[in-house]
Amino acid sequence: MKTKAINFKLKRWMMAIALAVITAALVVTVPAVQSQNQPTIKIDGSSTVYPITEAVAEDFQKAGQGAVRVTVGLSGTGGGFKKFCSGQTDISNASRPIKDEEIQACKAAGINYIELPVAYDALTVVVNKQNNWVTSMSVAELKKIWEPSAQGKIKTWNQVRSNWPNAPIKLFGPGADSGTFDYFTDAIVGEEGASRTDYTPSEDDNVLVQGVARDKNALGYFGMAYYESNKDKLKAVAIDNGKGAVSPSSSTVQNGTYQPLSRPLFIYVSSKAVQRPEVKQFVEYYLTNVGKLAQEVGYVPLPAQAYQLAMNNFKNNKMGSVFAGRETVGVRIEDLLRLEAR
Known part of the structure; x- marks a missing residue:
């Protein structure tokens, strides 16, 4: 855990230098074995969720999935949804629920999605x-x-x-x-x-x-x-x-005392992308390991039951959002996960 924290600090310092001279929408590619027809999983969105997804992607590579290339971008939640709802990415990192106008943009483009809470944050x-x-x-x-x-x-x-x-x-x-x-x-x-x-x-x-x-x-x-x-x-x-x-x-x-700035964090997964075996495998790896990895990079894991419910929702291909338009401050994640998606 100490090594992970040191590596995270070093990576963020290096990212700061790179971002200062190029662009805020820089895409960081997790190291992988390169091949001409290498499968790629494209992720973009929230800079808050970025450290969690980056950590999961790195561990996914180390676990023997080096033949899969995973890219993680930093466009912000809104910028990430713009790409996601136009079919440019497979997964969107989000530090808030999807908005109604983003739901409509995805619908217009024929993009269906599975919403998965992955951690808590203390803003x-x-x-x-x-x-x-x-x-x-x-x-x-x-x-x-x-x-x-x-x-x-x-x-x-x-x-x-x-x-x-x-x-x-x-x-x-x-x-x-x-x-x-x-x-x-x-x-x-x-x-x-x-x-x-x-x-x-x-x-x-x-x-x-x-x-x-x-x-x-x-x-x-x-x-x-x-x-x-x-x-x-x-x-x-x-x-x-x-x-x-x-x-x-x-x-x-x-314990619910840090209010009103406690909030859930999400990933949104394209239903079309899930049809590719590497995306399905990555998301299952994400939900299985994110509790430990989120804590290592400075966030708060969800209750174990919430991850199990999220995994069930993913495997059952539960489309839509249960969080959009609902208050997310001070609510129990495991209760909201049981609601019918809109």
Whole structure:
């Protein structure tokens, strides 16, 4: 587990350099034996889910599936669904449920899919390691910073809390194609997509990590795995939803106290792609091993029963979404998995 964590940090550092000089939609290819007619599994979408899927893909290769090429992209949840619903990818990583307009886009293109929850995330609010005044923030204070009406008005820390310094707040957050952006704005501001726009956005969480790490006055938010891998330069902010400040961790996600920023993470699998044996084998490997691997890269595994239900849904070819249009904060995954897909 220690080796996996070290490897993950190194990979993210290397990814940051590569992404800085090429493109935010970079596709990372998991090493594989190359051949002229090599089967390829194409995956894209959420940068939050990326570390989990990358870890599964690497272990899948090591388990003897080197003849299969697996590519994992970083287009963001929304960008990933655009590719998925136009038939460009086999699997879409998502840090939120599929939206109604994406359901319609898939339907128009004849793309059917199986929705599979794979882990929990504690969406983490962070400040610079040198920030010595913020230890916790209330949901109301976060809303005061991030709501649209804050743009051009809430510029300094003492405007949020009077005993904080008269210093500029430098904000970093996901771009509009990110499922993390959708979830955060819904949970904190109260309306999905409602946010000030005068901040530094990126679909790649590692870019946000570097931005907060470079500025003492910075504040940002992203998936917990990116915080876990950068604790030496970031500080997590405990969140108070009216019941006391709670820090993000596996235990606070599992016991339901880290609210409202706990959320399920998903993969969506094309029913057409599942007809290929390598995709079917990969997804079954994913569901069998993701609990352990998600924990190793900084996320929270689902209950064992939830993985068994997800596997049953996959093997039974259960199409559609049970999560779309339903509240996913504070709900039991195993209960939602039993609902009929829409």
